[in-house]
Each structure stands twice: as C-alpha cells, then as structure tokens.
Amino acid sequence: MKQMYEKSQPVFSLSHVSYRYDAKAPLVLADVSLHVQPGEIVVILGPSGSGKSTIFRLLSQLDSPEQGSVTSPEKVGFMPQDDLLLPWRRVIEQAMLPLEIQGFKRKDARRLVEDRLQTFGLEETADKYPKELSGGMKQRVSLLRAAMAGQNTLLLDEPFSKLDALTRVSMQEWLLQIWEEESLTILFITHDLDEALLLADRVLLFTEMPLMTPIETVVPLGRPRNAEDITKPEAQAVKRDWLQRLKHGRERTIAASD
Numbered sequence: 001m002k003q004m005y006e007k008s009q010p011v012f013s014l015s016h017v018s019y020r021y022d023a024k025a026p027l028v029l030a031d032v033s034l035h036v037q038p039g040e041i042v043v044i045l046g047p048s049g050s051g052k053s054t055i056f057r058l059l060s061q062l063d064s065p066e067q068g069s070v071t072s073p074e075k076v077g078f079m080p081q082d083d084l085l086l087p088w089r090r091v092i093e094q095a096m097l098p099l100e101i102q103g104f105k106r107k108d109a110r111r112l113v114e115d116r117l118q119t120f121g122l123e124e125t126a127d128k129y130p131k132e133l134s135g136g137m138k139q140r141v142s143l144l145r146a147a148m149a150g151q152n153t154l155l156l157d158e159p160f161s162k163l164d165a166l167t168r169v170s171m172q173e174w175l176l177q178i179w180e181e182e183s184l185t186i187l188f189i190t191h192d193l194d195e196a197l198l199l200a201d202r203v204l205l206f207t208e209m210p211l212m213t214p215i216e217t218v219v220p221l222g223r224p225r226n227a228e229d230i231t232k233p234e235a236q237a238v239k240r241d242w243l244q245r246l247k248h249g250r251e252r253t254i255a256a257s258d
C-alpha cells in the first residue's frame, strides 16, 4: 500500500548504538537509539558523567560505534560549555573561521557572516575582541560560529551552564528566538530540568548508566515559549516525574555497581 506521507529523514540519528572507550572499559552506551527531525529542538537530559557528551562525539564523527549506526550531516556546528574563542580574532573573524577552513575566500566569508550579525545581536560588537565581551556575548559569538560551521544543524553541549542565572535565562529565550528565525535543528545537552522544559520540543531522559533507550517526553507547552511558562502545572508535573525517574535510576545504578 502507498504510504499517506513519508516521514522526513532525521538530521541526527543513532540506531541501536553501543560504545565503549576501549575494549576493557565498561559500556558507556548500550543499544541507544534516538532521532532528531529537521527543525526540532531535542534535549538530552541526564546525570553528570553518564555519557551524554559521548553521544556528541559519535555524532561529530570523532569516533565510531562498536555496534549500530550513526547518521549526521556532513557539516555540524558544535558548541561546548567553554566558548573556545580565539583571543586574537575579532568577533566577525571568529565566525568567519569555519568558512575559511571550508575554503571560502576571506571576502566571501566576511559577507556571509555580515548578513547574520544583526540576527545574532552582534552588529555593534563585530570588531571587538573576546576579552572586551560579557559572558553572554561570548556565547552568542560561539553560537554564530557554530551556525556558520554547521549550516544550521547544531550540537550544543551545556552551552549556558557557566553563565549566571539571569544571563542564562535571557540566553535561553534568545536561543528560542534565533531557532525560529533561522530554522535551526538543535540537539542540546543539559542536566538542568528547567532548561529542558523551556527549550525542548521533545526531551530524551537518560536515567541509568550505561545509557540505554531514553524515556521520551513531548513537552506540554506551546510556542512561542518564555521562562514563565515552565511554572505552569502541566510543566511542573513533568518535572516531578523526571525527578523521580532520575532518583530511581541513580538507585539502580548504585545497586548494579555494588
């Protein structure tokens, strides 16, 4: 029978992936599957040291799985916790770098970045050096650079965890705005439950080590969304459920390692 519709190809996908860092080490991922569709924000939520960044290593093709398959676009923008800006490059030059590496002429790279400075709120700071910028501004530059590198597909690994609480909320709301304006596809790692509620279409909750099939939640909040929405009862009910599952997962992990 002809299908009524075809589901679009996922941008990021892990199918039945198992992985360990070396032959004698324990499994970090045990039969993990996940998929991110174009235009989605999917948040990976899980305890520290559980293997979340390892998923990004595989998706950025820094490593390959022991079993299963991984698909991701040829060009992916990666943004880590630390902004990793180059102190000797101006804002505009930071964002030009991935294009220059891809072989664009400096002049063309500059033009492409200039087109996006305003959207990223960096028009006024284009000629500044990193040491002249606030923490939030540095993260904006880092995100613009990742977007230039990844053609709008982004892997964000706790990008706001080092910012103070107020700056973090304003950066989260700003990210949602950019996501809409620029049609980004984002896979985002955090261990902050509120951040997951604010940002995600879907949350993949990992509770145990090694990581196995995540528990998926479609966040019960509409769009556009702001920081106040996560205080709604339906969001708080989801948060309570996640907390309980994380607690039970920790107990099972401890029991298994005894």
Ligand SMILES: Nc1ncnc2c1ncn2[C@@H]1O[C@H](COP(=O)(O)OP(=O)(O)OP(=O)(O)O)[C@@H](O)[C@H]1O
Binding pocket: 021, 028, 046, 047, 048, 049, 050, 051, 052, 053, 054, 055, 191
């Ligand atoms: N390069 C490496 N070589 C060997 N083991 C590693 C390496 N990187 C990570 N590990 C181990 O793999 C496990 C998962 O680490 P990973 O960094 O993926 O976790 P995480 O969930 O991202 O942690 P966090 O939230 O603290 O960033 C940990 O036990 C860690 O010690």
